[in-house]
Amino acid sequence: MGKDVIVACDFSGREAVLQFLDKFENEPRKPYVKIGMELFYGAGPEIVREIKRRGHRIFLDLKLCDIPNTVKKSMAVLRDLDVDMTNLHAFGTIEMMKAAIEGLTRPDGTRPLLIAVTQLTSTSEERMRGELLIDRPLPEVVMHYARNARAAGLDGVVCSPLESPAVHESCGAGFITVTPGVRFSGGAVGDQVRVTTPARARELGSDYIVVGRPITANDDPVAAYRKCVNEFVD
Numbered sequence: 001m002g003k004d005v006i007v008a009c010d011f012s013g014r015e016a017v018l019q020f021l022d023k024f025e026n027e028p029r030k031p032y033v034k035i036g037m038e039l040f041y042g043a044g045p046e047i048v049r050e051i052k053r054r055g056h057r058i059f060l061d062l063k064l065c066d067i068p069n070t071v072k073k074s075m076a077v078l079r080d081l082d083v084d085m086t087n088l089h090a091f092g093t094i095e096m097m098k099a100a101i102e103g104l105t106r107p108d109g110t111r112p113l114l115i116a117v118t119q120l121t122s123t124s125e126e127r128m129r130g131e132l133l134i135d136r137p138l139p140e141v142v143m144h145y146a147r148n149a150r151a152a153g154l155d156g157v158v159c160s161p162l163e164s165p166a167v168h169e170s171c172g173a174g175f176i177t178v179t180p181g182v183r184f185s186g187g188a189v190g191d192q193v194r195v196t197t198p199a200r201a202r203e204l205g206s207d208y209i210v211v212g213r214p215i216t217a218n219d220d221p222v223a224a225y226r227k228c229v230n231e232f233v234d
């Protein structure tokens with residue numbers, strides 16, 4: 001399976017994202033694009049079709065979590081949007097994750113990649129214990145949810161590049177790690193806490209890096225994207 005750089009297109013509207021993608025018009029390698037809730041809810045499903053028509057692969061980051069039947073039917077809608085990768089919360093249980101796979105699977109048996117969020121990185125161990133009453137160390141919860149996702153038949157998890165080695169060890173080398181929290185050395189960290197360079201993410205075995213502001217807020221986004229690809233893929 002090929003490694004790739006996924007550009008987090010965290011824009012609020014259609015115009016802004018298309019203007020950004022116009023800059024890549026003459027690039028031989030079309031960036032893999034992550035569309036999150038902000039853009040999807042703001043611009044609607046048509047934005048997925050439009051970016052897809054421009055030749056980009058799409059990771060639709062909507063983090064579904066609901067009763068199995070609702071998730072199954074919603075995944076069938078995303079399947080028909082022809083996305084390449086989507087995700088859900090492992091918290092929704094193995095039954096929900098299995099239902100999601102059913103919904104996502106095309107009549108010919110193929111389907112987009114399905115990735116689980118384990119614990120959000122914004123949830124501290126303190127909050128997990130105090131508010132969610134999950135009385136185990138956070139890394140143990142993350143790895144347990146990853147194994148649940150694996151057991152349900154999912155393809156991988158979203159995690160920090162620093163967690164990629166443990167995930168691969170526990171769930172197998174073919175279990176995909178999709179890793180945000182990537183910054184160039186010397187670049188602005190922003191609100192990310194533990195960051196890794198694209199080159200380091202590669203060493204740690206990440207399968208996909210998700211990079212937002214280091215590319216989208218860069219004066220030269222195309223050069224920043226190329227630099228990510230050079231460090232992580234080539």
Ligand code: C5P
Binds near residue numbers: 158181213
């Ligand atoms: O701009 P930046 O590179 O920080 O963007 C990272 C992207 O990855 C954002 O879309 C963010 O929502 C997403 N993400 C993250 N950390 C997680 C899960 C998703 O940064 N644990």
